[in-house]
Amino acid sequence: MSRTPQPRLLAAVLVAVLALADAPGARADGHLEAGEVAALAAAPAALLWLGSAIHGSQADRPPRWTEPPGIDRWAAVHLAPAPRATPANFMDSDLAGAIDVVAMGAAVGWLDATYPWDDPGRDFLQGQLVYWSGYGSMVGVQEGVKSLVGRQRPLWRQAPEVAALRRDVSPSHHRQSFWSGHAAGAFYGATFLNLRLRAVMRGELSAGQWKSWNWVPPAVLFTWASWVGYSRIHAHQHYLTDVLVGAGVGAAAAALFASFDDGREDSRRSSPQPVPLVTFALPF
Numbered sequence: 001m002s003r004t005p006q007p008r009l010l011a012a013v014l015v016a017v018l019a020l021a022d023a024p025g026a027r028a029d030g031h032l033e034a035g036e037v038a039a040l041a042a043a044p045a046a047l048l049w050l051g052s053a054i055h056g057s058q059a060d061r062p063p064r065w066t067e068p069p070g071i072d073r074w075a076a077v078h079l080a081p082a083p084r085a086t087p088a089n090f091m092d093s094d095l096a097g098a099i100d101v102v103a104m105g106a107a108v109g110w111l112d113a114t115y116p117w118d119d120p121g122r123d124f125l126q127g128q129l130v131y132w133s134g135y136g137s138m139v140g141v142q143e144g145v146k147s148l149v150g151r152q153r154p155l156w157r158q159a160p161e162v163a164a165l166r167r168d169v170s171p172s173h174h175r176q177s178f179w180s181g182h183a184a185g186a187f188y189g190a191t192f193l194n195l196r197l198r199a200v201m202r203g204e205l206s207a208g209q210w211k212s213w214n215w216v217p218p219a220v221l222f223t224w225a226s227w228v229g230y231s232r233i234h235a236h237q238h239y240l241t242d243v244l245v246g247a248g249v250g251a252a253a254a255a256l257f258a259s260f261d262d263g264r265e266d267s268r269r270s271s272p273q274p275v276p277l278v279t280f281a282l283p284f
Contacts, residue, residue, distance in 0.1 A: 031119075032126055032260070040129055040260065044136025051143030059172040064150035066157060072239035076154050080234045083155050085165035088235035091228055097182040100228060104189025105131050111196050115203075127196075127261060134257030135188055138249065142181055151178035155236035180238040180246035186228035187250030190221035195258045225250075 112127035
């Protein structure tokens with residue numbers, strides 16, 4: 001069995017990368033400098049490697065955390081149907097979770113490529129770098145935490161005979177309940193896209209229009225993300241606390257990494273008479 005990487009090393013890599021990426025004065029024109037680009041490219045690679053190494057060292061171990069608290073037991077009974085040996089809903093697969101994150105990233109890319117920042121081509125590449133760097137870094141940390149915590153999934157605790165029939169999961173899948181990666185990914189994408197949409201709306205709408213419509217993006221996006229979280233409870237793949245923590249992690253990661261890319265909005269606000277490339281066609 002391989003040796004588990006030291007958690008302090010994982011924390012040190014994350015702190016160092018984020019400190020470098022957020023170096024002061026590096027985005028005077030709203031664009032990242034070479035050092036920041038390198039740091040944001042290195043962050044997910046380092047954290048995914050560490051997460052994978054931790055996962056590999058823990059894969060053959062039995063679950064460490066098998067008894068859920070009362071709120072999780074209540075939710076597993078009242079918010080989900082009887083366990084089944086086939087996928088319980090559309091989100092009951094790793095592919096569906098990936099499609100969700102890719103769709104949100106594509107929407108961010110479309111906004112960056114079409115909205116009049118300073119340089120649409122460069123803005124698109126920068127936005128995608130920040131988005132995927134944040135997501136990859138979060139997944140790397142997530143894989144390490146899932147493996148170290150070793151929480152048993154609800155399906156394997158409640159109906160092991162049914163869980164044994166599942167052929168679409170990895171051998172260590174049963175001990176990776178905390179936290180929910182689907183919920184983290186959904187809230188990561190929703191938070192990142194919400195921030196980008198609201199930045200565009202602030203540039204296009206009057207004060208009165210902003211007041212009337214600024215609630216729409218978060219209402220739509222977080223309703224979807226919440227459904228994704230619920231679907232994981234419905235499928236007996238996660239407990240309520242797994243979903244709540246995953247949602248918080250995803251939202252926090254998106255807010256953190258989006259802040260590395262916030263210079264363009266400040267730069268555009270100070271630019272004289274920008275010419276819009278896209279406008280809202282809603283009847284405000």
